[in-house]
Structures are given as C-alpha cells and as structure tokens.
Amino acid sequence: MPRTPSGGSRAGGTSAGAGRSMSIGTVLGLLRDEFPEATISKIRFLEAEGLVEPERTPSGYRKFSPDDVDRLASVLRMQRDHYLPLEVIREHLDAPARGADVRMPAPGPAPELLDATAGGPSRIAREEFLEEAGAGEDDLVEWEAYGLVAPADDGCYDRESVAVARLVAEIGRFGVEPRHLRAVRAAADRQAGLVEQIVAPLRRHRNPQTRNDAEATARELAALFVRLHAAFVESALRSPSP
Incomplete structure (x- = not known):
C-alpha cells in the first residue's frame, strides 16, 4: 500500500499515483499507515477548518x-510532533505560497506531559492550588459551593481546575459573581454528557482501533462545542435587544 510522505508540505511528494483522485475512505486507509488514530470525522473536521479543500x-x-493527502499528512504530523493549533499549522502550510519562511519549532513533549515535568505534578494540594490560582481560601470555598471547582477524593485538585479558577477570578473583575456562573458550568456538564453519549458505543467496541477513535472523536466534538458556544454568544451580542 502506498504510504503518506515523510515531508511536510503540499508541494512535496505524493502519497498515491499522480493525478489519481481518491474517496475519503481510500484517503483514510493511506493515512492510517502513519496515523492509526485518524478517522473519517477527523478528515471532515480538517476540511471544515479549511486545512484541505477536496474537489466535489x-x-x-x-x-x-494526492496533494490533498500530502497536506492532510502534514497537518496530522504537525499536530502529533509539535502540538500546534490549526491556525499555526495553516500558517506553516501556506507560507511557501506567500514567499514566507516560517520555521517549525522543535518537537517537544505533549502538553499533558508538561505538567508532570516542567509544571510539576498533574494533581496538586489545596495550598498549592490557592497559590497557583492567586486566590484566597474564602474564594475557593465560594467556588466549591457553587460547583465551579471541586477536589478529588484525596483532597487534591487537577490543573484544569487551576485554569478554571483563574478564569472565574478574571471574570469576577467585571462584577460577575460565582453564583452567576452556575449556569455556565451546568451547560458545560450537559455538553460533556452529550459527547460521552455519542462516543460511548465506540468506547465499548471490541476493536482497539475503534476505541482509540472514540478518544479522537470526543476531542473533536468538545472543540466544536466550544466554537458553537462562542458563536452563539457572539450572535446574541450582535442581535438587537427586544
């Protein structure tokens, strides 16, 4: 089976015969040689984001x-090896057409590993949580009372909770109280529940690859829900008040 190229640009070598058009299923088969976590939904997501534009x-x-396959491989490779956001990946891919020279950063550890190395352990005690969040004990008690952050059974907090606490404190500068954010937390929990409902059949599948696909699908859906929420808020703010 032909393999995706090891290079990094659309102008590089092709992964199939020159001039041959392929269905999305064929493309997935080519990509999975190097990217076993690739899914059809992932390809469609990258198309929706404008990273690839197949003919119809x-x-x-x-x-x-073949150039589309090369471009998809480059996108997946930059996500896997460099953990770049799609906006930065697009800038790298489109740089040659603009005559620009955008340097690729050196590969580094995955973001989830940074917490365990440079940023310390992934779970932290209450005192360290308060220090990193820049909050006081009274703040934390109130946030917990309204369900915005919560410790694990061992009394420690994950670092995602630190990010939540910082955002809650930042929003508080505008006079928004923790009780006002309960609806935001409830909406996020409902969205997470919907994502879990969608991917649950994949998680239970006997095929290990399908179970891996469930994790990628969950991440894609979560990102789409975040974008949808932002779009709803922006649309509501632009709409005239009744």
Missing part, C-alpha cells in the same frame, strides 16, 4: 488528490 463531484462526493 456533481453528486457531492469528495474527491481527494
């Missing part, structure tokens, strides 16, 4: 060129 048949079917 009159009936609406996607037809990918």
